[in-house]
Amino acid sequence: MKNKFIKKTLIYSGISFILSIFLSFTYIFFPQLPESFDSNLRDSFFKIRGEIPNNENVFIIDIDEKALKTLGQWPWSRDKISKILQNLTNAGIGIMAFDVVFAEEDRSSPHKIFNQYNVKMDNVPNYDKIFAKTIATTPTILGYQFELEKDNENINKKAPQIPAIFVERNKNSEENYLITATGTILNIPIVQENAYSSGFFNNIPDESGIIRSVPLIISYNDIIYPSLALEILRVITDTKRVEVNYDPYGVKNIKLNDITIPTDRHGRILVNFRGKEKNFRYISALDIYNNKFDKKYIEGKIAIIGTSAAGILDLRATPFESVYPGVEVHANVVDNILTGDFIYKASWTDGANLAIIFALSLVVMLAITYTPFWCNPFITLIFLGGILYTLYYTLFTKGLVLNIFYPLVTIILAAIIATLLDYFFEIRQEEAIKKKFASKVSKEVMDSLLLHTNNNTFSATQKEITVFFSDVRNFTNISESMPSANVLIEFLNEYMDPMTDIIIKEKGTVDKFIGDAIMAYWNAPGSVPDHAERAVIATLNQLHMIDELNKKVRQDPRFKNTVKMSDKMGVDPIEIGIGLNTGIAVVGEMGSKQRSDYTVIGDPINLGARLESLCKYYNSKCNISNFTKEQLKGNYIYRFLDLVTVKGKSEPVEIWQIHDYDRDESEHKLYKVSKQKLKEELELYHNAIELYKASKFDEALNIFKEVNSWEDKTNKNIYDIYIERCEHFISNPPENFNGVFEHTTKG
Missing domain, CATH: 1.20.58 (Methane Monooxygenase Hydroxylase; Chain G, domain 1)
Structure with a gap:
C-alpha cells in the first residue's frame, strides 16, 4: 500500500x-x-472593487454640452478661453493644464478676418495674442500630441521646450524601451512659445482598445518628453532634474524629487482607476466663464481642461466602462501619483x-x-x-x-x-456500469440509478406529476417543404435544442421525442414540489422563445422553402401548441428484459395529450386542466375555454388557456396587445361565459358577437365556437343544461 x-x-x-x-x-x-484574457480578468477585479474616492486635489473643467450650447461649437474663440483661464487664476487655482491642442490660428479673431478681406485698421484685437499673453501670465501647462505611427515629410518635426533635465540611469545603450514618436502636433507658435511648459496627452489603448496604462514619457529625436500628467506633477514638485531609472528589463521607475513612480518597462504607468465617469469633480467651462462657481473647490487645486462631449470625440474605453472621457484618464494618473497608491508590475513578477x-x-x-x-x-x-x-x-x-x-x-x-x-x-468499473445503464435509460435516470443502486427508487409507483405535451403546427407542410431529410433533421434540432434546455432548466424530465412532438413531465424521478408552476413557466418561456427561433429560421438559407411556404399560408415557420395536466400517474421503469425506460403512464398523461391536441380546436397556444390551474400560485392571465368530456372519459374537465405572465408590461409579446385591452376583452368574455353556463344564451350571444367584432381580439376561434353553440341552443333549447361539451375526437 x-x-x-x-x-x-x-x-x-x-x-x-x-x-x-x-x-x-x-x-x-x-x-x-493570453494577454487580452488576463487584462479582462483584471478589469473584473476593478469592477468588483468598485469606486474609490479621489483626494479631491484634481478637478476637471469640462467643455460639456451645456457650454457648447451657450458659447458655440468647438473650437471657441481664444478670448473666451482666455477669460476662463483668467477667472480660474483670480480664484486662486494652483495649476491648469489643457487636454486640448490649439494647432491652428483662431479663425474668428477680428485681425484674422480683417486681413482676409485686406482691411487695414489699427488696434484690431488679435485673439491669439490675447490668449498667448494669458498663457504667459497664468499657471497654465499646454497640451500637445505626438505622432506615433506616421513618418513622412508632411509631419511636423518641431519639438516643444521643456524646462527640465531628464537623466537616464543604468540604461542599456543598445536598446530603447521607450515609445518613440515620429512627429508632433503642437500649439501654434505664439501660444506654444509663451507657455512655461507643456506635456503630451497621448492615451494609447492596448490591443483590445481599452486604456489600462498611460505613457509618462515618450522619446522623440533621442530626447525624453513628459506626459501632461507627469509635467503637472513635475511643476508642482518643482523638479528640475527628472530621473528615469532602468533595470535589465527596461524602465523601472521615474523619480520626481521625493516621489518615485513605478512604471512598466516602457515607461507607462498602470492606471489605478478610481471608478466610472464623473468620479472626479466636473465644473462646466460655462460656469467658469460666467464666474459662477464656488472658489473653495478651486483654490490651490489642479484643473485639467478637457471635454466629456460626445461630439468632440475625446472618449475612451476603460476597465469600468466603454465610454469614458479622456481628460479623466489624466486626472486618474495625477491622483494616483499624488496619493501614491500605484499598481505596477515589478521586474521580479x-x-x-x-x-x-x-x-x-x-x-x-x-x-x-x-x-x-x-x-x-x-x-x-x-x-x-x-x-x-x-x-x-x-x-x-x-x-x-x-x-x-x-x-x-x-x-x-x-x-x-x-x-x-x-x-x-x-473509475473504469463505474464507467462500465454507466454504459450498461445507458442502453436502458436516459442520462438523467442513469445518474440517479447510480446514486440509488441499493433501493427500489425506480420501481413502478404512483406519484403526482405534471405532464407536458407540445406539437409543431403544420409539420406535414414543413416536412414537405424541406429539400432533404438531413435539412429536416437540422430544422428539428434548431427547434428541439432550446425547447429541451428550457424544460431541463425548470427541473423537468424530457421523456421522449415523437417526431416533432415533445413529451416531458415534472416531479419524477426527483421530487419537484412546485412541479405545476415550473411546467407553466417552462411553457411560457418556450412560447416567448418561438419569436426568436422564427427570426433565426427566416435568416437561415437552409430553410428558405419553409419560410416561403409559411408566408404563403400566413403563419410563422414555427407555431406550437402545448397541453399541461396534473394528476396521479404510474411512474417507474417499464419495458422488457431487452429494453426498458423510466416513464409515466395513466389517465393524466392521456388527458395531457388531449389538451395539447385541442389547442388547434380552441386556437390557443397553451391549454391546461383545472387540476393544473388549482396548483398555480404565480400571476398569469387566464381564459376559461370550456367544460368538456374528452374522448374515452365521462367526467367533465375544465380547460383553461394561459395567455401570458400577468406582468406590468405595456404589451404582451405573445398576443401583441396591451395588457389593458386584453383584460377588457377577458372581462367581457368571462361575463358571457357565466351567462352561457346559466343558459342565458341570448345575452351571452350578444357579448360574444360584440367582442368578435373587435379587430384586436386575441382568439377568433373561441368566439366562433360559442356563437355557434349559443345560436344552436337558442334554436334548440336544452334540458338540464350543465355547460358540458363532449369532444368525440382527439382534437
Whole structure:
C-alpha cells in the first residue's frame, strides 16, 4: 500500500511538472497570447472593487454640452478661453493644464478676418495674442500630441521646450524601451512659445482598445518628453532634474524629487482607476466663464481642461466602462501619483508568476488525487476562489500586478488532468456500469440509478406529476417543404435544442421525442414540489422563445422553402401548441428484459395529450386542466375555454388557456396587445361565459358577437365556437343544461 502511494505520488508529480513546463514555456515565449484574457480578468477585479474616492486635489473643467450650447461649437474663440483661464487664476487655482491642442490660428479673431478681406485698421484685437499673453501670465501647462505611427515629410518635426533635465540611469545603450514618436502636433507658435511648459496627452489603448496604462514619457529625436500628467506633477514638485531609472528589463521607475513612480518597462504607468465617469469633480467651462462657481473647490487645486462631449470625440474605453472621457484618464494618473497608491508590475513578477504555476500545478493535482471523486469540483472551486482572492488582495493592497490567467488555467488543467487520471486508474468499473445503464435509460435516470443502486427508487409507483405535451403546427407542410431529410433533421434540432434546455432548466424530465412532438413531465424521478408552476413557466418561456427561433429560421438559407411556404399560408415557420395536466400517474421503469425506460403512464398523461391536441380546436397556444390551474400560485392571465368530456372519459374537465405572465408590461409579446385591452376583452368574455353556463344564451350571444367584432381580439376561434353553440341552443333549447361539451375526437 505504501509503495503504491509513493508510486502514485511520483507519477502525478511528474505529470504536474510536465504541465508546469508547458505553461511556463507558453508564458515566456508567447506572452501576447493570453494577454487580452488576463487584462479582462483584471478589469473584473476593478469592477468588483468598485469606486474609490479621489483626494479631491484634481478637478476637471469640462467643455460639456451645456457650454457648447451657450458659447458655440468647438473650437471657441481664444478670448473666451482666455477669460476662463483668467477667472480660474483670480480664484486662486494652483495649476491648469489643457487636454486640448490649439494647432491652428483662431479663425474668428477680428485681425484674422480683417486681413482676409485686406482691411487695414489699427488696434484690431488679435485673439491669439490675447490668449498667448494669458498663457504667459497664468499657471497654465499646454497640451500637445505626438505622432506615433506616421513618418513622412508632411509631419511636423518641431519639438516643444521643456524646462527640465531628464537623466537616464543604468540604461542599456543598445536598446530603447521607450515609445518613440515620429512627429508632433503642437500649439501654434505664439501660444506654444509663451507657455512655461507643456506635456503630451497621448492615451494609447492596448490591443483590445481599452486604456489600462498611460505613457509618462515618450522619446522623440533621442530626447525624453513628459506626459501632461507627469509635467503637472513635475511643476508642482518643482523638479528640475527628472530621473528615469532602468533595470535589465527596461524602465523601472521615474523619480520626481521625493516621489518615485513605478512604471512598466516602457515607461507607462498602470492606471489605478478610481471608478466610472464623473468620479472626479466636473465644473462646466460655462460656469467658469460666467464666474459662477464656488472658489473653495478651486483654490490651490489642479484643473485639467478637457471635454466629456460626445461630439468632440475625446472618449475612451476603460476597465469600468466603454465610454469614458479622456481628460479623466489624466486626472486618474495625477491622483494616483499624488496619493501614491500605484499598481505596477515589478521586474521580479515574471519569476513569481512561474513559481505560482509550478506550485499550483503540483498542489492541485495531489489534492484532487487523494480526495473522493465527488470532491473534485469543490476542490477546484476552492483553489480558484483562493487564488482569485489572493491576486485581488495583492493588486489592491500591495499594488502588485501578478498574472491572473495562468494561475486559473493551471488550476483548471491540473484538475482536469488529475480527474482524467482518476478516470483511467480508478473509475473504469463505474464507467462500465454507466454504459450498461445507458442502453436502458436516459442520462438523467442513469445518474440517479447510480446514486440509488441499493433501493427500489425506480420501481413502478404512483406519484403526482405534471405532464407536458407540445406539437409543431403544420409539420406535414414543413416536412414537405424541406429539400432533404438531413435539412429536416437540422430544422428539428434548431427547434428541439432550446425547447429541451428550457424544460431541463425548470427541473423537468424530457421523456421522449415523437417526431416533432415533445413529451416531458415534472416531479419524477426527483421530487419537484412546485412541479405545476415550473411546467407553466417552462411553457411560457418556450412560447416567448418561438419569436426568436422564427427570426433565426427566416435568416437561415437552409430553410428558405419553409419560410416561403409559411408566408404563403400566413403563419410563422414555427407555431406550437402545448397541453399541461396534473394528476396521479404510474411512474417507474417499464419495458422488457431487452429494453426498458423510466416513464409515466395513466389517465393524466392521456388527458395531457388531449389538451395539447385541442389547442388547434380552441386556437390557443397553451391549454391546461383545472387540476393544473388549482396548483398555480404565480400571476398569469387566464381564459376559461370550456367544460368538456374528452374522448374515452365521462367526467367533465375544465380547460383553461394561459395567455401570458400577468406582468406590468405595456404589451404582451405573445398576443401583441396591451395588457389593458386584453383584460377588457377577458372581462367581457368571462361575463358571457357565466351567462352561457346559466343558459342565458341570448345575452351571452350578444357579448360574444360584440367582442368578435373587435379587430384586436386575441382568439377568433373561441368566439366562433360559442356563437355557434349559443345560436344552436337558442334554436334548440336544452334540458338540464350543465355547460358540458363532449369532444368525440382527439382534437
